[in-house]
Amino acid sequence: MIVKNHVTFVYKQSFSMEQTDKKQQLKLQRELELVDIARDIIESEGLNALTMDKVTERCDYSKGTVYNHFSCKEDLLVAVSNEGLKDLQQLFGKLNDFKGNGREQMMGLQIAYLYFSKLYPSQFMCVLSVKNPAILKRTSEKRKREQIELEIALEQRAHEIVNSAINNGELQLSPEREVKQVTFANWSQTFGALVLVNAAESLVGLQGIDVGKEFFTNAFILNDGLNWKPLSSEYDYFKAIERLKKDVFFEEEILISEQNIPSPKTALL
Amino acid sequence: MIVKNHVTFVYKQSFSMEQTDKKQQLKLQRELELVDIARDIIESEGLNALTMDKVTERCDYSKGTVYNHFSCKEDLLVAVSNEGLKDLQQLFGKLNDFKGNGREQMMGLQIAYLYFSKLYPSQFMCVLSVKNPAILKRTSEKRKREQIELEIALEQRAHEIVNSAINNGELQLSPEREVKQVTFANWSQTFGALVLVNAAESLVGLQGIDVGKEFFTNAFILNDGLNWKPLSSEYDYFKAIERLKKDVFFEEEILISEQNIPSPKTALL
DNA sequence: GCAGAAAATTGACTAATCGTCATTTTCTGA
DNA sequence: TCAGAAAATGACGATTAGTCAATTTTCTGC
Numbered sequence: 352m353i354v355k356n357h358v359t360f361v362y363k364q365s366f367s368m369e370q371t372d373k374k375q376q377l378k379l380q381r382e383l384e385l386v387d388i389a390r391d392i393i394e395s396e397g398l399n400a401l402t403m404d405k406v407t408e409r410c411d412y413s414k415g416t417v418y419n420h421f422s423c424k425e426d427l428l429v430a431v432s433n434e435g436l437k438d439l440q441q442l443f444g445k446l447n448d449f450k451g452n453g454r455e456q457m458m459g460l461q462i463a464y465l466y467f468s469k470l471y472p473s474q475f476m477c478v479l480s481v482k483n484p485a486i487l488k489r490t491s492e493k494r495k496r497e498q499i500e501l502e503i504a505l506e507q508r509a510h511e512i513v514n515s516a517i518n519n520g521e522l523q524l525s526p527e528r529e530v531k532q533v534t535f536a537n538w539s540q541t542f543g544a545l546v547l548v549n550a551a552e553s554l555v556g557l558q559g560i561d562v563g564k565e566f567f568t569n570a571f572i573l574n575d576g577l578n579w580k581p582l583s584s585e586y587d588y589f590k591a592i593e594r595l596k597k598d599v600f601f602e603e604e605i606l607i608s609e610q611n612i613p614s615p616k617t618a619l620l
Numbered sequence: 621m622i623v624k625n626h627v628t629f630v631y632k633q634s635f636s637m638e639q640t641d642k643k644q645q646l647k648l649q650r651e652l653e654l655v656d657i658a659r660d661i662i663e664s665e666g667l668n669a670l671t672m673d674k675v676t677e678r679c680d681y682s683k684g685t686v687y688n689h690f691s692c693k694e695d696l697l698v699a700v701s702n703e704g705l706k707d708l709q710q711l712f713g714k715l716n717d718f719k720g721n722g723r724e725q726m727m728g729l730q731i732a733y734l735y736f737s738k739l740y741p742s743q744f745m746c747v748l749s750v751k752n753p754a755i756l757k758r759t760s761e762k763r764k765r766e767q768i769e770l771e772i773a774l775e776q777r778a779h780e781i782v783n784s785a786i787n788n789g790e791l792q793l794s795p796e797r798e799v800k801q802v803t804f805a806n807w808s809q810t811f812g813a814l815v816l817v818n819a820a821e822s823l824v825g826l827q828g829i830d831v832g833k834e835f836f837t838n839a840f841i842l843n844d845g846l847n848w849k850p851l852s853s854e855y856d857y858f859k860a861i862e863r864l865k866k867d868v869f870f871e872e873e874i875l876i877s878e879q880n881i882p883s884p885k886t887a888l889l
Numbered sequence: 890g891c892a893g894a895a896a897a898t899t900g901a902c903t904a905a906t907c908g909t910c911a912t913t914t915t916c917t918g919a
Numbered sequence: 920t921c922a923g924a925a926a927a928t929g930a931c932g933a934t935t936a937g938t939c940a941a942t943t944t945t946c947t948g949c
Contacts, residue, residue, distance in 0.1 A: 397753070397754040397757070398752060398754040399754045399755075399758075400754075402905080402906060402907085403906075403907065403908080404905075404906060404907085405906095407929095412927075412928090413927060413928045413929060414907095414908085414909095414928080414929065415908095415909085415910085415926090415927060415928055415929070416926080416927055416928075418907095418908070418909085419926080419927080423907080423908075424906095424907070424908090472753075476752055476753070476754070479748070479751075479752070479815075480749075480752065482748075482815060482816070483667060483745055483748070483749065484666070484741075484745070485666040485667040485668045485669075485745070486668075488666070489668075528837065532834060532837050535813075535816075535834055535838070536809075536834075536837065536838045536841055536842075538812075538816070539809060539812035539813040539815075539816050539838065540805075540808060540809045540812055540838070540842075541812070542812040542815065542816060543807075543808035543809055543810070543811040543812020543813070543815065544804075544808040544812065546748075546751060546808075546811065546812065546815065547751070547804075547807070547808050547811060565801060565804055565805075568797065568801055568805065569804070569805045569808065569809070571845075572805055572842055572845035572846055573805075573809075573841055573842055573845055574845070575844075575845040576840075576841035576842055576843070576844040576845025576846070577841055577845070671934080671935060671936085672935075672936065672937080673934080673935060673936085674935095676900095681898080681899090682898060682899045682900060683899080683900070683936095683937085683938095684897090684898060684899055684900075684937095684938085684939085685897080685898055685899075687936095687937070687938085688897075688898080692936080692937075693935095693936070693937090
C-alpha cells in the first residue's frame with residue numbers, strides 16, 4: 352500500500368510535472384505570440400498605436416487571457432523591450448567569429464547596437480521608453496527580473512572585451528578606474544548617440560552631421576582617451592568597420608537597403 | 621477726408637496692434653500657467669498621470685480653451701519639455717561668472733545638466749520622451765520650432781566653449797574633426813549617462829557604480845581623447861567641480877538636500 | 890453707448906481604451 | 920462519466936482624448 356501509494360504518488364507527481372511543463376511551455380509560446388503581435392503593431396503604426404484591444408483583436412484569445420499574461424499595458428511594453436534586448440543579443444552573437452583587437456571587438460558591439468536601432472527603430476524606442484520610471488513602476492516583478500538578467504548578459508559581453516584587453520596589455524587602467532567604468536563610458540556614449548540620432552530626425556543639433564561618422568568618431572575619441580592601444584591615430588579602424596559591414600552584418604545591410612531606409616550608406620559610414 | 625481717413629486708419633491700426641499684442645501677451649501668460657499645471661502633475665504624480673481632464677479641472681478654463689492652446693496632449697508634453705529646456709538654459713546662465721579653462725567650462729555645462737536632471741527628474745523624462753517620433757509626429761509646428769530654437773541656443777553655448785578653446789590653443793582639432801563633432805561627443809555622452817542613471821534606478825548595469833564619479837570620469841576620458849589641454853592627468857579638475865558645487869550651484873545643492881534625494885553627495889561626487 | 894459681427898469659451902458628447910470580474914468553457918483525476 | 924479546479928471569455932464601468940454646436944464675451948463702426 353505504501354509502495355503503491357508511493358509509486359502512484361511519484362507517477363502522479365511526474366505526470367503532473369510533465370503536464371505543468373507542457374502548460375508552461377504553451378504559455379510561454381503564447382506569450383511570445385502576443386509580444387510578436389505587439390511588436391508588429393508598434394513597428395507598423397508606432398508606439399502610441401499599441402492598445403490592448405488591438406492586440407486582442409489580432410490574436411485568437413480574449414482580452415482576459417491577454418491580461419492573464421501581462422498585468423497591464425506597461426508590462427507588455429517591457430516584454431516587447433525585453434524581446435528587443437534578445438534581438439540585440441542575437442546581433443552580438445554574430446560577432447563570435449569576428450577576429451580583431453579589443454577596440455575592434457568593442458566597436459563590433461557598438462555597430463551591432465547601431466544596426467539594432469536601424470533595423471527595429473520602434474523596438475529601440477521601446478527599450479528607451481522602458482527607462483521611464485512611470486512605466487517601470489507598473490511592471491511586474493517577473494518582467495523586471497527578466498530585463499535585469501538580459502542587461503547583465505549584454506553588459507557581460509562588454510566586460511569580457513575590456514578584461515581581455517587588459518590581460519593582453521592593450522589597455523592599462525589607472526588605479527582609480529575600473530572595468531565597469533570603461534564599459535559604462537562606452538555604453539552610455541553609444542546609447543546617448545543613438546537616442547539623439549534615431550529618436551528625433553528633426554533634432555537640429557544633428558543637422559549637417561554625418562551620423563555614421565559621428566558615431567564612430569565618438570568611439571575613437573573615447574577609447575583614445577583611455578589610451579587603449581592601438582590608438583586611432585596609429586591604426587586604421589575603418590577597415591574593421593568595413594569588415595563588420597561586409598562579413599558580419601551583411602544580412603542586416605541587405606535588410607536595411609530593402610527597407611529603403613534613406614541613405615543607409617551615409618548612416619552607416 | 622483723406623487725411624482724416626488716414627489718421628483714423630493709422631489710429632485704428634495702431635490701436636488694433638496694441639490690442640493684439642496685449643492679447644498675445646495674455647495668451648502666452650495663460651499658456652505658461654497651463655504648462656506649469658502640467659509640470660506639477662508630472663512632477664508629483666508621474667508622466668502617466670498627465671491627462672487633459674486633470675489639467676482642465678486644475679485651471680480656471682474649460683477643456684475647449686485648453687485645446688485652444690495645445691493641439692493635443694503630445695503638444696502639451698512638448699511644451700513642458702520646452703519649458704524644461706528653458707530651465708536648463710537658466711542653469712547655464714548661472715555659469716556666466718564662472719572662471720576656468722575650456723574643459724572646466726564644458727564641465728560646467730555638464731554639471732548644469734546633471735543638476736537639471738536631479739532637480740526636475742520628471743521634467744528630464746519629458747525631454748527624453750519628446751525624443752520619441754510617435755510623440756513628435758503629433759506636435760504642432762509652432763511647438764517644434766520652439767524646441768529647435770531652444771536646442772540651438774543650448775548647443776551654441778557648447779560651440780562657443782569649443783571655439784574659444786581652439787582659439788587659445790587648448791584644443792587642436794585634427795583636420796577631419798569639426799567643432800560640432802566635439803560638441804556632439806560631449807553632449808551625447810552626457811545625455812546618455814543621465815538617461816541611464818536617472819531613468820531606471822533599477823538598472824542593473826549601474827549597481828555598485830558611483831554615479832557622480834562615473835559621470836565625470838566619462839568627461840575626463842572623452843576630452844583626454846581629444847587631447848584637450850590640460851589633460852586630466854596633469855590638472856586637478858575636481859577642484860573645479862568643488863567650485864561649481866559651492867560657488868555656482870549652491871542654491872541647487874540646497875534644494876536637492878531639502879528634497880531629501882538619497883545621498884546627493886555621492887550622486888554629485 | 891449701441892447693434893451687430895467676430896472671437897473666444899464652454900461642457901456635453903462620442904469614440905477609444907484600460908482593466909475587471911461574474912459567467913461559461915475546458916481540463917483533470919478518479 | 921462526473922465533480923471540482925483551472926482557464927477563458929467578453930460585457931461592463933471608469934477614464935480619457937478630442938470635437939463642436941451653442942453660448943458668452945469682446946470687438947467694431949457709428
